[in-house]
Amino acid sequence: MPDSPGLELIAHELDDAAAGSVLSTYHEHGQACLIVDPQRILEVLGWLRDTPAQEYRFLASLHGVDYLPSEPRFGVVYELLNMPRVERLRVRAALADPGGEELPEIDSCMPLFAGAEFQEREVYDFFGIVFRGHPDLRRILMPEDYVGWPQRRDFPVGGEPVIFTHTEREVPRWYA
Amino acid sequence: MRREKLRALAPLEEPRSPTDLRVRQLRARDLLRGDLEGPDLEQHVAEATLPTTMAKTIGWARANSIFPATFGLACCAIEMMSMVSPRYDIARFGAENMRASPRQADMLILSGRVSIKMAPVVRRIYDQMLEPKWVISMGACSSSGGMFANYAVVQGADKFMPVDIHIPGCPPRPEALVYGFNKLQRMILGNPDSGWRRRYKAIGTEEWARAATGTASPDEAEAYAAARELSVAYDSARAQESRQGRRDA
CATH class of the missing domain: 1.10.287 (Helix Hairpins)
Structure with missing residues (x-):
């Protein structure tokens, strides 16, 4: 786990290698996180994977987050792991919502980490984030003809009202 | 007191007179000779044969030899599996033989939540089963969606297929499942439980x-x-x- 100064060192080196890619950093609960520009995600991940002093070669997890109502709305989070040193580093791409029917887009990291295939499909399935260059981007858990992005915070939870004796009155004319 | 009540519920037939008995004996002799015809023959058959119907016999046979499909959906399936074990022993009621093919099964136990992606699969398995077939919806999830009131789970399996018995519980204990199964048997026998x-x-x-x-x-x-x-x-x-x-x- 890089400590707080270690994280700053990584951020500075990364900023030297790919200028302007790091937007901010934070170190909380012993976890280090880089918040980066989504346009340059491949550069960042590639640098973290291949630079001799870093060598975060394993993508432990890839997931999406919806931060509604804060801006930028979406985050794609990459949990990287250096196995020999057992060091973990979180990289978060802050994605803005393009609004309307358009979906936010980000480069697929499959050229770097082939194991990201299904996880990117899952993020697409639940958050509607499009991964450019993904070979087979379609729904993975929800039915293929499903409409909507169910894990977004503005998506209705679903279910239906259940009638108990004490809620009966809230469901008008349930007996009809 | 008690006997009177019983008599009121199901009055016994009056004991027959000795003459009546003699008439019946003569009629039986005529039958053996082949002399009995028309309404007399009808009456003799009605009196002498066991008043049972084919439907009842078939129902009895069906109810006591049910082949459940080997089909588990979620955690309720664990309870369903133990129903076959010696401890709960569904073999006592003739349903221990779980068939791996829906073509050979005549009972489907919906043991768990049905997600909207699973629903067409469940429906297909149900459609593949041969008639007559019965469905037990086991536990809260398959009966009403249970705790999964969300976008991914069907709120009650009877939205897309017929269900005969709903068993409450989360999950129901195997005893509850066996009890529900007994109710299903009574239903098949044409004598459903009034509760x-x-x-x-x-x-x-x-x-x-x-x-x-x-x-x-x-x-x-x-x-x-x-x-x-x-x-x-x-x-x-x-x-x-x-x-x-x-x-x-």
């Missing part, structure tokens, strides 16, 4: 009997009254039927 309200003389104490408390709106009160009337009428019809059935047998 505890009959046994405890509690017809008409359903929740909507609350109308009497005066807290219901006129609209609701009307619905309550109608529902209660229906329930009482249905129950007395059932009671009449079963009394009739006992007399016939």
Whole structure:
């Protein structure tokens, strides 16, 4: 786990290698996180994977987050792991919502980490984030003809009202 | 006292007179000779054969030899599996033989939540089963969606397929499942269980009997009254039927 100064060192080196890619950093609960520009995600991940002093070669997890109502709305989070040193580093791409029917887009990291295939499909399935260059981007858990992005915070939870004796009155004319 | 009550419920046939007995003996002799014809023959057959019907026999055979499909959906399936184990032993009721193919099964136990992606698969398995077939919806999830009131789970499996028995519980214990299965057997036998309200003389104490408390709106009160009337009428019809059935047998 890089400590707080270690994280700053990584951020500075990364900023030297790919200028302007790091937007901010934070170190909380012993976890280090880089918040980066989504346009340059491949550069960042590639640098973290291949630079001799870093060598975060394993993508432990890839997931999406919806931060509604804060801006930028979406985050794609990459949990990287250096196995020999057992060091973990979180990289978060802050994605803005393009609004309307358009979906936010980000480069697929499959050229770097082939194991990201299904996880990117899952993020697409639940958050509607499009991964450019993904070979087979379609729904993975929800039915293929499903409409909507169910894990977004503005998506209705679903279910239906259940009638108990004490809620009966809230469901008008349930007996009809 | 008790005997009188029983007599009122199912009056026994009056003992026959000795002459009556003699008539029957003569008629039996005529039958053996081949002399009996027309209404006399009809009457003899009606009196002499066991008054059972083919349908009843078939129902008895079906109810006691059910082949459940090997089909688990979620955590309830664990309880379903232990139902076959020696401890709960569904073999006592003739349903221990779980078939791996829906073509050979005649009972489907929906043991767990059905997600909207799974629903078409479940429906297909149900459609592949041969008639006659029965479905037990086991536990809260498959009956009503249970705790999964969300976008991914069907809120009650009876939305897309017919269900015969709903078993409550989360999950139901294997005993509950066996009990539900026994109820299904009674249903197949054509003698469905009328439930505890009959046994405890509690017809008409359903929740909507609350109308009497005066807290219901006129609209609701009307619905309550109608529902209660229906329930009482249905129950007395059932009671009449079963009394009739006992007399016939």
